[in-house]
Amino acid sequence: MRDNPITPTVDLDADGVQHGFLRLPYSRxxxxxxxxxxxxxVIKNGAGPCALLTGGNHGDEYEGPIALLGLAQTLRAEDVTGTVIIVPFMNHPAFLAGTRVSPVDDVNLNRAFPGAPDGTPTAKIADYFQRTLLPMADIVLDFHSGGKTLNFLPFAASHILDDAEQMARCRAARDAFNAPFSVEMREIDGLGMYDDAAETLGKTFVTTELGGGGTATPETVGIARKGIRNVLIHAGILQGDMDLSPSRILTQPSDDCFHFADTGGLIEFNATLGETVSKHDDIAHIWPAHYTGHPPRTIKAQMDGILTARHHPGLVLPGDCIAVLAIETTTDLTKEDQC
Known part of the structure; x- marks a missing residue:
């Protein structure tokens, strides 16, 4: 296979604190x-575990980039055992444009893995992570939120995996992150995801959904900052005590968790994030946007559960995901549970 054209301006193996770029040639x-x-x-201090911390996989999600920029500014080599690699804006062109997908090639980085060294710019970025950065990492933390089109309860997530030992590692790191909600997450479109790329390589992988609406709040940024520190302590890279609070544990048992619009229009929600709904309850109404005197289309809950995500803009299109439910499995994740 051809070499990837991306060149780091930092030495990924050198001790100390380095700030630079992953430079991708792009003729335009x-x-x-x-x-x-x-x-x-890159913050490195001798031998030890390697954490790969990423944000900006989608360019309109901001909690991760804010928290990672702060970490990059303040983390000292003498505080670290091992290596911390921080990439606040994986899809830098999308981040600069404030868009989910790259304006350079209209590709969603989080559906582009494993990538290709001779593909579009986004495919080259994916290939560099796939073949260079991910193999270096022991633990991977990738920040997400709802971007401009979704709002989430703030949660950290792991996935159901075939390897029970790896799944236990991922769940333990997720619980160490200690968001207000901790989710065993189901993906409706997992093909080509960074998550799957990391998990297929056997890595301990944690992701998040921390709000949304195309902005960040003091609460969600605070969750991100606390979660980073907790995960680095959990991995043995930082010393100290984790900052742990009760976290509600949720699971997504089937595709019935996901609710889609079959028509477009003006959406009116009947439930708020965090609210418990019962099967057949009205979650939302979609009002026609081109005429009056007609009833709305009603979206009913396909199961009992807690509303964990909802469509953010006031208008929806056919096929939009408008609501996601999850089931609570336990409500008392405390420091003692994690020791």
């Missing part, structure tokens, strides 16, 4: 010999 109308420069920080 505005710059014949130009490049995409993806910011990266």
């Amino acid at each position: 109308n505005e710059s014949a010999w130009g490049s995409i420069q993806i910011p990266v920080s």
Whole structure:
């Protein structure tokens, strides 16, 4: 296979604190010999575990980038045992544009794995993570939120995996993150995801959904910052006591968790995030947007559960995911449970 054209301006194996770029050559109308420069920080102190911390996989999700920028500014090599690799904006062109997918090639990085070294710019970024950064990592924390189109209860998530030992590692790291909600997450479109790429390589992988609406709040950024520190302590990279609070444990047992619009229009929700609904309850009404005098289309709950995600904009299109439910399995995750 061809070598990836991305070149780091930092030494991924050197001790100390380094800030630089993953430089991807990108010839375009505005710059014949130009490049995409993806910011990266490496904090290393001798032998030990390696944590790969990423945000901006989608360009309109901000809690991860804010928390990771703060970590990159303040983390000292003497505080670390091992290596911390920080990439606040994986899809830097999308981040700069404030869009979910890259404006360069209209590709969703989180559906582009394993990528290709001779593909589009997004495919090259995916390939670099797949073949260079992920193999270095022992634990991977990838931040997400709802972007401009979804709102979530703030949660950390792990996935159901075939390997029971790996699944237990991922769940333990998820619980160490200690978001207000901890979810055993079901993906409706897992093909090509960074999650799957990391898990297929046997890595301990944690992801999040921390709010949404195309912005960040003090609460959600605080959750991200606390979660990073907890995960690094859990991994043995930082020393200290984890900051742990009760976390409600949720699971998504089937595709009935996901509710889609079969028509477009103006959406009116009958339930709020965190509210418990029963099967056949009205979750939302979709009102026609082009005429009056007609009843709305009613979206009913397909199961009992807690509303964990909802469509954010006031208008929906056919096929939009408008609501996601989950089932609570326990309500008392405390520090003693994690020791």
